[in-house]
Amino acid sequence: MHRRGHSSLYRPVFGCCTAAHSEVLPEGAGAPGADGASMSDVSSSGDSRHRRPALSVVIPVGGSPTRPTALEGAAPTAHIPSAEGIERSICSVINQSLQELEVIIVARVPGAGDNNASSDHAVSAAVSVAQRLSEQDCRIRVMAEADIATGVETAEAPLLTVLDPHDTVAAGAYEIMTSQLSNSGSQAVIGAMCPSRSLNPSRLRRRRARLVDVLDALEDPLMGRLLARTELWRAAVCPDEPVIEAIVIKVLMAARMIDVIDYCVLQRSSCRDTQDTDDGALEDGIARAQAIVRTAASTPALLSRLLGAWMRDEVVDLAIRAVEALPYESGRRLRDDVGGLLPVVSDKAWSLLPLLDRALVWVLAYGTRTDLEELIGSRIEDTTACPIQLVEDPRAPLHAIPPVLDRIAALPAELLTVHASDLRLIATGSPQWRTPYCLEVRGLAYVRGLSCDDSGSLFIEAFDDDGALVAKGRASRKRALNADVEADDPWHSHINEGYTAALWMAGERADGKRVRLRAVLTIADRTTAAWLPDLPEVPDGPAEGHGAGGGVHEAGSARPVEVTLDAACIEDGILTLEGRASQTLDPMIIRAHSQRGDYELTAHRVRTDGWRVVADLYDTALASGEHVLTWNSGSEHSGPCLAGVFISATPVELAGHIRSVRLCAGADRQVALTVMPPLTAFERSSFGRAQLVSRAPGSLKRSLVFESFDGRSTGEPPAAILADLLAHGLDAPVWWTVADGATNAPQGSTPVVRGSRAWFEALRTARIIIADDHLPEWFYKRPGQRIIRIWRSMPNNERVPDAPSRTARLSYRRLMARQVPQWDLLLPQTDAAARDLRASTGYTGRTLVVEQPRSDGLNVGLLVGDECKRQVRAWILDVLAGES
Structure with missing residues (x-):
């Protein structure tokens, strides 16, 4: 193949070319193949x-x-x-x-x-x-x-x-x-x-x-x-x-x-799984299923397996698209076509789907659109985890009890039976040889929706390449503090489902061979299993010193330069990272790379025995989110920072009062640095959030909470309303939601980090909430609370709840249907906007027009007029005084 300025012709493996083609290809025409070569x-x-x-x-x-x-x-x-x-x-x-x-x-x-x-x-x-x-x-x-x-x-x-x-x-x-x-x-x-x-x-x-x-x-x-x-x-x-x-x-x-x-x-390409919503794509999916039924009808076991995979991989997505994007007539035809292909409820095909997926497929074919929207809305707003309980019933010791089923028509009892697909074991493991004869595996193993109290013994098994069991060890449970963050399970905590297991096996049986590890968990009368990373190479000598140094190479080695991260800490809002390089690099720059750009960390020491850099977590130039740590030493020397021993097995989280940091290593040891709000693991987990939402709130307080674009904004008009209140002697506590500690709240207010315990308490106990964006989907106004909703955008740019399903997503329509009736005062941008919002949202309460948008070349936003501020101030003071 030819590139500009170069000529390279393929030589055929068989046959012969009729001519030696000399076409010049565009720059970069040789696309990389699976092995990285073009x-x-x-x-x-x-x-x-x-x-x-x-x-x-x-x-x-x-x-x-x-x-x-x-x-x-x-x-x-x-x-x-x-x-x-x-x-x-x-x-x-x-x-x-x-x-x-x-x-x-x-x-x-x-x-x-x-x-x-x-x-x-x-x-x-x-x-x-x-x-x-x-x-x-x-x-x-x-x-x-x-x-x-x-x-x-x-x-x-x-x-x-x-x-x-x-x-x-x-x-x-x-x-x-x-x-x-x-x-x-x-x-x-x-x-x-x-x-x-x-x-x-x-x-x-x-x-x-x-x-x-x-x-x-x-x-x-x-x-x-x-x-x-x-x-x-x-x-x-x-x-x-x-x-x-x-x-x-x-x-x-x-x-x-x-x-x-x-x-x-x-x-498999990710774009291949991106489903279209046009009728042609849907018809093609139905045609594939019809072909499966025609072809495999003579082999029932094969047909069940293929239909189950089709329902799991395609019909669940079709059900969601039927609600989100399809016109009514197309959705009705889809329901008829799917219903004609589904097996009977006793067929084993259904067992390949988790319970909530089984419910979704059944309702798509045989239920009402209202029930279908309820199931899909629950998946978006709540979880796809299904709560499972161990009960004293010898015939069916496991019962699934998802609350959403109480809000829809009853399903066939066969669909509610707990199958292996409802007990998927999620397991991680980090194997390491302690001696040439003892392999230690540390990790986490749990089933979403199942309490650790209802699970039984956990075993780690080792298999050779032929599938023969070569070793087995019982795991002992230990705490895994970040387990709930990873689990995304609102029903149960999994922090006690870490484990350690020792497998005794002769090193010569594993040396030079592939050995695979599997975690097996007993639950009542059945087991569930998950594969772990393969066995590492058997060490030549004692465990002491094995793998020490984090892969650092001696200077002068022919191997590539390695820069490792070996230590990290946060103190007074300053993140400090320390590490070593396999040879002297002068200069050496450490950067945090993300989609938003590169952030250069400040070097405090770069010597042959190690380097140290710092980052100011107050600095908003260091964006929140995930970054890749890289190093650079001149135009020809650069690469990723590699994980040292301290983060080689499990991620490390550093808690700070401004922002927190998470360090983890990928399969290639490349370090990823995630900058996060200063929340605890409990506050960040689905289980923690569910506990904070369901916990009984205290009594209402004479206070105000300002919510502005999920804590990312501190500007007008909320800031103008606050400034006016303070100028007229407001004597009530004021909370302002911020995304993290690097965001400054307006003067006169106390910042509260979104997602923290204090934030949940402030929203649930404040007498008045002023918001220019949607409140959290879990929020419901308590008796005595009042909500002021500021509507910044024009109605024709905002998707409202009565819009067709193809222009407004289900989650948005459901959110608006819950929150609009809770508004007590609406502040639209113009009189025309007020009329349109009333018509489109069904809002019947009081409105006050904020004013026309401003665009002075320096600022773009809303000006809150004096009369509007006076009326809003009077309304708020009346509520705080108990007169509203």
């Missing part, structure tokens, strides 16, 4: 003699004559990859370590009869990229006006796979899969997908297994991770079956023996 980086050994490829990879682009037709007027462009996407996909194949392959691009090239301009343009761009790449590598063929059947029929290799053009193949995947089939003699092999959609994907390999024995490997989409013998594909494709998913299932059903590997062979 096509221009790949050169393949070979000669001009024709050699049969070992693998054929068919990539369909756009539609084909056999693809299901979308509804009239729809634009199913979601199935057409971008030019960048198709290039990434093709390059990930060409850059495989298995070079003896061919890539067959089958494409529907737009013709004169096509009337969808956006679809035509997308297909043309994708096909142009494929054609350009085919001119650079003879292994790539582009077949215009062809379908998958044509591509399969023309394939030359004995093995074949079909790849979605949105996805990429992991480095080395095809060599591993073809070698697996060569060694086992099976007809098909299934690899893993990243990220997996399965609630608990299996990581055990299977060899020469029957289809019924590998059903757990079918929960993720098969396209792209199923590689099979070409004759099976040729027998599966036919003009009567236009849906690729059905073809893939036919191939799988025809294979007598199937291998399953746990190697991640497919990187």
